[in-house]
Amino acid sequence: MKTKEQNLKSWFKSGAPWVWMTGGGVAIAVIMTLGLLAVIATRGLAHFWPADVIESTYQVPGESPRVLAGELVQSEEVPRARLKAAGLPVDTEGGEFMTRQLLKVGNREVFGADFSWVVAEWLSGSHTPANLLVMERREWGNFYGYLVNVKQGGQLVAEGDGAWAELQQRLARIDELHGQITRLEKKDIGRINHGLEALRLKTRRLELEDRLDAAAQADLDAERAQWDAEYKVLEAQLIELNTAFNRDSVTVKTVDGRELEISLGKVVRAYQPNAMGTLDKLGFYFAKVWEFVSDDPREANTEGGIFPAIFGTVMMTLIMAVIVTPVGVLAAIYLREYAKQGALTRIIRIAVNNLAGVPSIVYGVFGLGFFVYVLGGSIDSLFFAEAAPAPTFGTPGLMWASLTLAILAVPVVIVATEEGLARVPRALREGSLALGATKAETLWKVVLPMASPAMMTGLILAVARAAGEVAPLMLVGVVKLAPALPLDGNYPYLHLDQKIMHLGFHIYDVGFQSPNVEAARPLVYATALLLVLVIALLNLSAVYIRNHLREKYKALDH
Template sequence: MKQQNLKTWFKSGSPWVWFTGGGVSIAVIMTIGLLALIAVRGLGHFWPADVLEADYRIPGQEVRVLAGELVEAEEVPRARLAASGLPVDAAGGEFMTRELLKVGNRELYGADFSWVVGEWLESPRTPADLVAIERREWGNFYGYLLGVKENGRLVAEGEAAWAELQQRIERVAELHGQLAHLEKKDIGRINHGLERLRLKTRALELDGALDAAAQADLAAERAQWDAQYRELEGRLVALQQEFNRDSMLVRTTDGREQEISLGKVVRAYQPNAMGTFDKLGFYFAKLWEFVSDEPREANTEGGIFPAIFGTVLMTLIMAAIVTPFGVIAAVYLREYARQGPLTRVIRIAVNNLAGVPAIVYGVFGLGFFVYVLGGSIDRLFFPEAAPAPTFGTPGLMWASLTLAILTLPVVIVATEEGLARIPRALREGSLALGATKAETLWKVVIPMASPAMMTGLILAVARAAGEVAPLMLVGVVKLAPSLPLDGNYPYLHLDQKIMHLGFHIYDVGFQSPNVEAARPLVYATALLLVLVIALLNMSAVYIRNRLREKYKALEH
């Protein structure tokens, strides 16, 4: 009886419902767990950890004082430490503790991180006056503040030095913003104008139109640019002098004194003296810097805004290119093409293209888009720039086009499926009321199939935003702090190289000279890439749902 009930239960299909439900649950749990791991590892990097100071006593050597942030700790076999050359006593236990400290002070110690044996650290303490200094170059510096100088003259020391230091760091930060605006915006605009003037001169020369009148006009325009540049250069020199005016005198935990220009300092703080709310404020300030600032220190410090901007802009351009081409191809195959062997072969080819490795598309983009198409555009429209390439080199346009070709099969298949679901009666009713086939297609069929088109676009965006391999060949680089969208004509520079979050993860994780500093940034950037893709997809899903609600009545 039980066996018969079991057979009946299996025939009802209930076990497969449980199996599929369990599979979906496991997948959701694994996804949430992965995102939680990335979030904890990445977001925890921005919390201001306490700086530990301790006496490090290696057997047989002189005691030295170490200071740094505890990054991680692990137990390792005693024999392994002994094999690495450390004077480990073999009579102890089987395991010893090994701790990774972020000691900073790279110019003094040669590295930002150092592995130490936990059992050899004595008298651990967290002094409240120990200062962590975040610099624009050479990483963090840990030590004690002795005084503040202005043009080499000591202006504050002792307890008064800390308040004076904070005021002067705020002043330097404001000057840094003015310098950045002057160099990138104002002087960048002049350099762009001078380059356009040079190309204009070369174009007139190639056309044989560089006569005396044209030369006089060009000279007058060049004089205007030169006059503006001289004025800005004077302001730049004055700002740089003010920027490098102040410095701070600090002492390391091992007694060495160092003078640091405040022009190289981003912020100085005392993590051991900070309360919970102070640390929260610091944490969100670092998070904002991460998403809004430019990278520094080989992409291991600062922010990743150029990579965010490049990823979103390239994906939007890709979507604007792939959507019309994909929809037109799907409409032709479903509505106009004769359904025969040739059409079936084309559909098979489209489906097979979706499985081609992404790097193949990158090679195709480099060979056809960059060298053939871009080189032809340069010869036809930009001969004055030769031999320097304009579009005959990897850039934003070719990266977007390559991704459009890569995701085109997804849009075609999704759109075809949407067109196939439109009831035949709607088409026939529209034709019976006197509409032409084109009007029926444009006003009835395509609007009702628009949710399926948006589904194809969502899948295309999800794949394109995370691609890395083809982009390495057609326009994405390690560092491109200048955005491809600015105030200089033609405003959107499609020939410019860009940064990308996916490539940034690869570069920081596998090409960074400072592996320990880069590791948490890999997690943080990966989490941000997931959020960017989710935001793009949610925007497309919102539009799809609005369209679906709009045309739901027609479907029924």
């Protein structure tokens, strides 16, 4: 009969402990990943829910009471001694802790800040009036208070019970006018500005080439007159739209009785969260989420959407993939199929593997020094001399950001492709050559198709690393705010010299450079979640293609 010690040794020899250990490691990794995503999603997506607005009387001992209204953002227990050290008139008698709450009170023009810490024990009479109004504005943050009346051109239109319906109708009109103004400014006037700039550069180029004669000048003047005539028509339309846009206003009253008049052109939406049902709040929630992913940012990136950052991230990653795939695959093919396998080849492979571990900021410095200043400056001097001294490609932009990420990711693609080429059976190569195919034909029609899943694996790893990089991009083309997209209807349509926004840099900017920290915090989580989803979507697309290729060429393995 075996002893316990013998049973334990037998159990260890069977390998079961290592199975449990590795399974436990996988379980811990999955739990940590899901937990991280859950925290990010909870804190980010909760920001868009229309929370109830509380109205309370706040009585600080020794001071006059004042009425506050706002959304409860955070609540925490703090020691009384800490509050007393902060200068608050806290009574030392009582429990050891008091409750401190962070309220989003808005009304920045009144209070000077959007958020205020209060002591919960000093609040009284808290209630949620159904007619308490929240107005989300294009600047100055939210307004919390009560609607008094609606005016058109300074004349009273509605007040009392009918003012709310009138306000909603006029906000729908304002939203439509805002869309028309945005399209006019970005599309039509942007097209004219682009044409005038191209005309200016054409004039300067003719001057440099000493070809600006009377006939050429006449042609340029005629073209400029045509652009000016189009602009005058659009300018008149824009003035008319802006006049209509700023026609209406509302009179509102804060909870402490102060009245303000606000132009409806500055208001995005108005709602009464305390009067909204669950379905109304769900509709509002999804509208806010859609605004977040489809609109431009405002209020120093702490309000509005992040569509330019999404577009910039995806566009830069796709251009990087187009660049890095052929370069990495060709390098791997040469090293594996054509290069003489010796000491030099081994050194090159070691160098490639070491490049994968170089800090990303080093690539950013290289991209700034070589791509931007050397290569971009040379391109400007050769092809864009008429734009001098303003740089065209001699400044950070989309092309240099994509190239820098391609250099950063190319070692990953080389290593993965080499491994895929090495796994192709030698018998297949010899069989193809025996049937009369050349080495190039064998490589193109037999080897590369079978190694294509490994190439896609390298591309997946490259995208996963490059899409989340921030440090190098800060030097070679990513900026805080660039609402104009690099892809538009103006020739050459894709503007590789233009600066872009990026989700990773947006997280850094909002989280660490924002003047309104409390307002920015939930957007950091929401943007981080969106960045994870964008990278996951890009990776899943590549995984689908890889699996399709693997199934397609599986028969060649047998």
